[in-house]
Amino acid sequence: MCEMAKEAFASRNYRLAVEIYERCMKQQPPSFEIFFGYGDSLARCGRLREALDVYAQCFAIIAVPPERLRHLATALLEDIGGTSLPRRRTEASFVCPYCEGTLYQPVTANCGHTYCRNCLESSKCCRACGLKFGPSGETNVLVQRLVEKWWPREAEASRARHEGDLFMREGHVGQALERYNLAVRLAPNSPLHLSNRAHALLMLSRPQASLTDADHAIRLRPDWGKGHFRRGVALAALGRHEEALFAFCTSVAIDRNPQTVRQEITRVLHRMLSSNHRRQNSPATRGPYNMVQTIARSRRNRHHLLLPLMNPIQHHRRAALNTSDCEDNSSGEEDFSQTVCRRLMPTSVPHDNARLHAILDRVYQEVEKLKRVDARPAEILLPPLSRGDPAEGDLDCILCCRLLWKPVATPCGHTYCWMCLDRCLDYSSACPLCVTSLADYLASSQKTVTDFVERALKSVASTEYAARAASHRLELVQSLGLLDSEQIAVFICTTAFPRVACPLFVYEPRYRLMVRRCFEIGVREFGIAACLNREATGTKKYAEYGTMLEIRDRVLLKDGCSILSTVGGRRFRVLSGDERDGYDTAQVEFLRDTPVQPEQLLNLLELHDKVRTKGRRWWDTVPSSQQSEIQRVFGSMPDIEEDWSRLPDGPSWTWWILAILPLGPQLQVGILGTTSLEKRLRAIEKTLDHMEQRQLTVAPAPSEDTTTSASICSDDRTIVGNPVPVIQRS
Amino acid sequence: MTALPRRIIKETQRLMQEPVPGISAVPDDTNARYFHVIVTGPEDSPFEGGLFKLELFLPEDYPMSAPKVRFITKIYHPNIDRLGRICLDILKDKWSPALQIRTVLLSIQALLSAPNPDDPLANDVAELWKVNESEAIRNAKEWTRRFAMDN
Numbered sequence: 028m029c030e031m032a033k034e035a036f037a038s039r040n041y042r043l044a045v046e047i048y049e050r051c052m053k054q055q056p057p058s059f060e061i062f063f064g065y066g067d068s069l070a071r072c073g074r075l076r077e078a079l080d081v082y083a084q085c086f087a088i089i090a091v092p093p094e095r096l097r098h099l100a101t102a103l104l105e106d107i108g109g110t111s112l113p114r115r116r117t118e119a120s121f122v123c124p125y126c127e128g129t130l131y132q133p134v135t136a137n138c139g140h141t142y143c144r145n146c147l148e149s150s151k152c153c154r155a156c157g158l159k160f161g162p163s164g165e166t167n168v169l170v171q172r173l174v175e176k177w178w179p180r181e182a183e184a185s186r187a188r189h190e191g192d193l194f195m196r197e198g199h200v201g202q203a204l205e206r207y208n209l210a211v212r213l214a215p216n217s218p219l220h221l222s223n224r225a226h227a228l229l230m231l232s233r234p235q236a237s238l239t240d241a242d243h244a245i246r247l248r249p250d251w252g253k254g255h256f257r258r259g260v261a262l263a264a265l266g267r268h269e270e271a272l273f274a275f276c277t278s279v280a281i282d283r284n285p286q287t288v289r290q291e292i293t294r295v296l297h298r299m300l301s302s303n304h305r306r307q308n309s310p311a312t313r314g315p316y317n318m319v320q321t322i323a324r325s326r327r328n329r330h331h332l333l334l335p336l337m338n339p340i341q342h343h344r345r346a347a348l349n350t351s352d353c354e355d356n357s358s359g360e361e362d363f364s365q366t367v368c369r370r371l372m373p374t375s376v377p378h379d380n381a382r383l384h385a386i387l388d389r390v391y392q393e394v395e396k397l398k399r400v401d402a403r404p405a406e407i408l409l410p411p412l413s414r415g416d417p418a419e420g421d422l423d424c425i426l427c428c429r430l431l432w433k434p435v436a437t438p439c440g441h442t443y444c445w446m447c448l449d450r451c452l453d454y455s456s457a458c459p460l461c462v463t464s465l466a467d468y469l470a471s472s473q474k475t476v477t478d479f480v481e482r483a484l485k486s487v488a489s490t491e492y493a494a495r496a497a498s499h500r501l502e503l504v505q506s507l508g509l510l511d512s513e514q515i516a517v518f519i520c521t522t523a524f525p526r527v528a529c530p531l532f533v534y535e536p537r538y539r540l541m542v543r544r545c546f547e548i549g550v551r552e553f554g555i556a557a558c559l560n561r562e563a564t565g566t567k568k569y570a571e572y573g574t575m576l577e578i579r580d581r582v583l584l585k586d587g588c589s590i591l592s593t594v595g596g597r598r599f600r601v602l603s604g605d606e607r608d609g610y611d612t613a614q615v616e617f618l619r620d621t622p623v624q625p626e627q628l629l630n631l632l633e634l635h636d637k638v639r640t641k642g643r644r645w646w647d648t649v650p651s652s653q654q655s656e657i658q659r660v661f662g663s664m665p666d667i668e669e670d671w672s673r674l675p676d677g678p679s680w681t682w683w684i685l686a687i688l689p690l691g692p693q694l695q696v697g698i699l700g701t702t703s704l705e706k707r708l709r710a711i712e713k714t715l716d717h718m719e720q721r722q723l724t725v726a727p728a729p730s731e732d733t734t735t736s737a738s739i740c741s742d743d744r745t746i747v748g749n750p751v752p753v754i755q756r757s
Numbered sequence: 758m759t760a761l762p763r764r765i766i767k768e769t770q771r772l773m774q775e776p777v778p779g780i781s782a783v784p785d786d787t788n789a790r791y792f793h794v795i796v797t798g799p800e801d802s803p804f805e806g807g808l809f810k811l812e813l814f815l816p817e818d819y820p821m822s823a824p825k826v827r828f829i830t831k832i833y834h835p836n837i838d839r840l841g842r843i844c845l846d847i848l849k850d851k852w853s854p855a856l857q858i859r860t861v862l863l864s865i866q867a868l869l870s871a872p873n874p875d876d877p878l879a880n881d882v883a884e885l886w887k888v889n890e891s892e893a894i895r896n897a898k899e900w901t902r903r904f905a906m907d908n
Contacts, residue, residue, distance in 0.1 A: 459853045
C-alpha cells in the first residue's frame with residue numbers, strides 16, 4: 028500500500044498519493060515514512076497548511092533533517108513563484124539585464140542586448156530574450172561613452188561595485204566592503220550597491236549592519252527580489268526565522284528564482300518547525316534523552332506501536348546526532364525513513380501551528396499585493412532630457428555621418444548603421460575603424476540591432492530617428508528606381524531572355540548592395556544587360572537592350588556573396604543611364620512585340636511550326652550530356668502556349684532556344700531588341716540551318732559545378748564564339 | 758545626378774570650419790565631389806616653403822572606395838610620379854571607409870615629411886634617394902623652389 032503511494036508520488040500523481048496515504052493510515056499504524064510521504068503529497072497538492080501541520084507533528088516527536096523538508100520548500104516556492112507576476116522590464120531603463128545596474132565595461136551580445144562584461148561572462152543565455160550567447164566581444168565603445176557621459180556618478184559607482192564583486196569572488200571581503208562603501212557613497216539611491224554591501228557585511232559576521240543595508244535597499248525598491256533575499260539571509264543569521272521566511276517568499280514572488288532561494292528557505296522552514304516543537308516542549312523534555320523516554324513510554328503504553336527496527340541504543344545515538352543542527356546531515360533521511368515508527372494522529376493539530384499558518388497567510392497576501400506592482404529594474408537610468416548636449420554627434424554613424432539607423436555593433440565593439448556596415452563588408456571584411464577581421468561575424472550572419480543604442484536614439488532623438496527611418500525607405504526606393512515606373516537598376520553582365528532562367532553569382536560589392544536593397548524593400552526585380560566592348564574602348568558600355576529579371580531564390584554564401592535563381596521578364600531599351608552607389612541605373616522603355624496582323628497570321632503559324640520542328644530536330648542531335656546540363660540550368664524546351672501569337676514576347680520556346688544557341692553577344696542583343704516575332708523566328712531558323720550545314724552543336728558544357736562559368740567562357744571547344752552561359756558572374 | 762551624400766557635406770563643412778593646419782581643400786563650384794587642394798610643404802623637409810596643388814575626387818561609391826588624389830604641382834619625391842600619382846597604402850588596399858578627406862590629406866602631408874624610397878613609385882627618384890640622399894634632397898628643394906613657390 029505504502030509502495031503504491033510512493034509510486035503515485037513518484038509519477039507526480041500527488042492527489043492519488045494523498046488518498047492512498049490516508050487509507051494507509053487508517054489501516055495500519057502509521058510510520059514516519061508514511062507520515063512524511065503524506066506531508067509531502069499534501070504539500071505537492073498545494074495543501075500547504077495541512078502539510079505544515081503534518082510535518083509539525085513529526086517535529087514534535089523526532090529531530091528531522093532539513094533535507095526532509097525539500098518537498099515542502101519546493102511546493103511553497105512553486106506556489107509563490109508560479110504566480111503570474113509581470114516580467115521585469117529592464118528595457119524600461121538602460122541597465123544591464125543581468126545585474127540590473129549601470130553598465131560597466133558594456134559588451135553587446137549576439138542578440139543585441141548589452142551586458143556588463145562580468146555579467147555576460149557569468150551567464151549562458153540572454154536574460155532579456157533567452158538567446159544563447161556566442162563568444163563575447165569587445166567593449167561597446169559607443170555604449171560606454173554614452174553611459175559615462177549621461178550617468179557619470181552611476182558609472183563610477185558601478186565600476187566600484189564590480190571591483191567589489193571581484194574582491195568577493197577572491198575572498199577579500201574587507202577590500203570588497205571598501206569598494207561597496209565607495210559605490211554607496213557615489214550612488215546612494217541604488218539598491219544594488221546596498222545589497223552587495225549587505226552581503227559583504229554578512230560575510231564579515233555583521234548581520235545587523237547587513238540587515239540595515241538590506242532594509243534600505245528594500246525601501247529604495249520594494250519590488251526588487253534581491254533586496255528581500257538579502258534581508259532574509261540577514262534575518263536568518265539573526266535567528267529571526269519567521270521574518271526570514273517571509274522575506275524569502277517575497278523575493279521568490281518577485282524574481283521567480285526559486286533555485287537560489289530553495290536552500291535558504293528549507294533551512295528557515297526547518298528552524299521554524301524545530302523551534303515550534305521546542306516551544307511546545309518544556310526545556311526539560313528536550314534532547315535525545317527525552318526521545319528515548321518518549322519512545323520507551325510509547326512502547327509501554329501503546330500496544331499498537333511498531334517496534335523500532337534497530338537496536339535502541341544505536342537509534343538513540345543517531346537521533347542525538349539529528350537533533351543538533353542538522354543542516355549537513357545527509358545520512359539523516361536514510362535513518363529516518365526506515366527507523367522510528369510511531370503512532371501519529373493527523374487530526375491532532377498543535378495550537379502553535381496557527382502561527383505558521385498566519386505566516387503563510389501573510390506571505391500570500393504580500394504576494395497578491397506585489398502582483399499589482401509594476402516590476403522595474405533595480406536601477407532606473409533615464410537619458411538626459413536636455414537635447415542640446417547629450418548626443419550631438421555621438422549618435423551619428425561614422426560612415427554616413429547621419430544619425431545611426433538600425434545601429435549594430437561589431438564583435439570589436441564598434442557601432443555603425445546596419446546598412447553602412449553591410450556595404451563596408453561588401454568591400455572588405457575588416458572593421459572600418461580598427462581593421463579587425465569580421466569574416467567570422469559576416470559568416471555567422473548574426474547581425475542584430477543594438478538594443479541600448481536604438482533606445483538611446485528613440486529617447487533623445489525620437490523625431491530625427493523616425494525621420495531617418497523614413498528617409499532610409501525613400502532612398503531605398505530611389506536607389507532601385509522605384510519612384511519612376513520606367514527607371515530601373517541594371518546588373519551589367521549578360522543578355523537574359525524572357526521566361527528563361529538566368530542563374531547569377533553575385534560577388535561584386537555594387538551588385539551585392541543592389542541585390543540586398545531589392546530584398547530589403549521586397550522588390551524582387553532588376554534589369555540585366557550584356558556588357559559590350561569593354562576591352563575595345565576601355566570604358567564600360569552596356570547593351571542597349573536588356574531584360575528584367577525576377578528573383579526566384581537566393582543562396583547567401585558565408586562571405587556575403589550570393590547565388591541568385593532568376594527568370595527573365597519584360598524586355599527594355601535603355602534611354603539614358605546614371606549611376607547609384609557604384610551600380611548603374613537606367614531610364615528605359617519596355618518593349619513588346621508588334622501585334623501580328625490577321626493577314627500575316629497564317630504565314631506566321633507556318634513559319635512558327637517549321638522553326639519549332641527544326642529546333643526540335645536540332646535539339647535531338649545535341650549530345651545527351653549537354654542536354655542534361657542545359658536542362659539543369661534552363662529547364663526543358665517550353666511547350667507552345669496556346670495564345671503565343673498574342674503574347675508580348677511571343678512563344679517562350681523561342682527564347683529558350685535563343686538562350687542555348689551559340690550566338691554572339693551582339694547578335695543576342697540584336698534579337699532581344701527585335702519587336703517582330705517573325706524576324707526572331709527567321710533568325711533562329713537561319714542559325715539552325717547554318718548549324719545543320721556545318722553539323723554544329725552547342726558547345727560542350729564541361730563544368731561539374733555551376734559556378735565555374737569563367738572556364739566555360741574561355742573554352743576552346745566553343746564553336747561560334749558564344750558559349751552556353753551556365754551561370755553568369757556579376 | 759543623385760543628391761550629395763550627407764557624409765560628403767559634413768566632411769566639406771568641417772574642412773571649411775576647422776581646416777587642418779597647412780592644408781586647404783575647397784570643393785569645386787560646379788562639382789562638389791572635386792576638391793582643389795593646397796598642401797604646404799612641411800617644416801624641416803625639402804618641401805618646406807612650397808605650396809603644392811593637388812586635386813582630389815570622391816568617386817560615386819565614396820567612402821567605400823578611396824578618394825582619387827593627384828599632385829598637380831610637380832614634385833621631386835620617391836613616392837610620387839611625374840603624373841602626380843601618389844603611392845600611399847591608404848589610397849589603395851589599406852583604405853577604410855572610416856578614413857576621411859582630412860585623414861588622407863594629413864597622410865599625404867606626412868608622406869612629404871617622410872619619403873619612403875623603399876616603396877617607390879618614381880624609380881629614378883627613389884634610386885637617387887637611396888644612393889645619394891643629400892643630392893636627392895637638393896633636387897627636391899630645387900623642384901620645390903622652381904614649381905611650388907611664387908605661383
